[in-house]
Amino acid sequence: MHLQSHAKWFLNTLLPTLCKLCQQHSDTDHALCSFCKDSLVRQSPACPRCGEYLPPSVNQVCPYCTPGFFDFDTCHAPWEYSDGLRYLVHRWKFVKTTHLTSALADLLLEGCVTTSDVDALVPMPLHWRRTWQRGYNQCTLLATHVAQRLNLPVKHVLACKVYQAPQHKAHGRQARQLSVKHFDCQHNLKGLRLALIDDVITTGQTAHRAAQCLKQAGADYVSVWCIAKTPKPGAPCASTALDSYSLQ
Numbered sequence: 001m002h003l004q005s006h007a008k009w010f011l012n013t014l015l016p017t018l019c020k021l022c023q024q025h026s027d028t029d030h031a032l033c034s035f036c037k038d039s040l041v042r043q044s045p046a047c048p049r050c051g052e053y054l055p056p057s058v059n060q061v062c063p064y065c066t067p068g069f070f071d072f073d074t075c076h077a078p079w080e081y082s083d084g085l086r087y088l089v090h091r092w093k094f095v096k097t098t099h100l101t102s103a104l105a106d107l108l109l110e111g112c113v114t115t116s117d118v119d120a121l122v123p124m125p126l127h128w129r130r131t132w133q134r135g136y137n138q139c140t141l142l143a144t145h146v147a148q149r150l151n152l153p154v155k156h157v158l159a160c161k162v163y164q165a166p167q168h169k170a171h172g173r174q175a176r177q178l179s180v181k182h183f184d185c186q187h188n189l190k191g192l193r194l195a196l197i198d199d200v201i202t203t204g205q206t207a208h209r210a211a212q213c214l215k216q217a218g219a220d221y222v223s224v225w226c227i228a229k230t231p232k233p234g235a236p237c238a239s240t241a242l243d244s245y246s247l248q
């Protein structure tokens with residue numbers, strides 16, 4: 001056995017790795033044990049433009065977006081936002097468990113296959129008052145981890161101008177009413193290809209407004225990279241597709 005393997009075995013015996021989700025001894029070197037990792041639902045196949053899960057029968061033509069519907073060009077959301085992942089993200093955002101960032105960055109990166117397409121990462125901003133209340137902007141933490149893994153710069157070029165109360169997430173009509181002035185960018189981004197780093201994408205309207213602002217500042221291309229996508233209410237989602245397979 002190699003010396004490094006001895007050291008690893010010794011450390012694992014003394015300090016066994018605990019799975020970040022079930023808190024049991026993990027059988028992997030990653031943040032999640034293989035059982036918990038397997039329980040996450042892959043958002044695949046998905047529309048490359050909006051990230052929505054597409055049942056194979058849809059034939060890759062997305063019924064939820066058309067060219068120009070969103071100002072971002074592509075969206076990578078590799079996981080469905082449900083159960084285990086929802087629990088992890090909630091702890092990370094609302095219980096100050098920032099050590100989960102690395103595990104969540106790994107999950108996000110499992111979906112980003114076009115990393116050479118972008119020049120820099122832009123974290124989705126929080127209003128300064130929200131950042132102050134929470135103590136951190138989780139998207140900045142996420143962007144920093146992803147940037148280190150991919151050796152890309154992080155650009156803090158976007159500001160959020162509108163304060164929303166904690167735990168409030170705009171849905172439906174409210175989300176669609178997000179004003180053009182929701183975000184502000186005082187930088188020249190001419191010709192840049194950017195990845196907008198968000199945690200979870202829901203209706204896509206917040207990312208749409210942020211991408212709109214980046215493009216008005218000159219960005220050529222904006223891709224949204226996030227950990228997960230909330231399934232559209234009433235639409236087929238990856239987890240129900242899995243259930244129907246297991247019933248057959």
Ligand SMILES: [Zn+2]
Binds near residue numbers: 019023035
């Ligand atoms: Zn586990």
Ligand SMILES: [Zn+2]
Binds near residue numbers: 047048052064
């Ligand atoms: Zn779509």
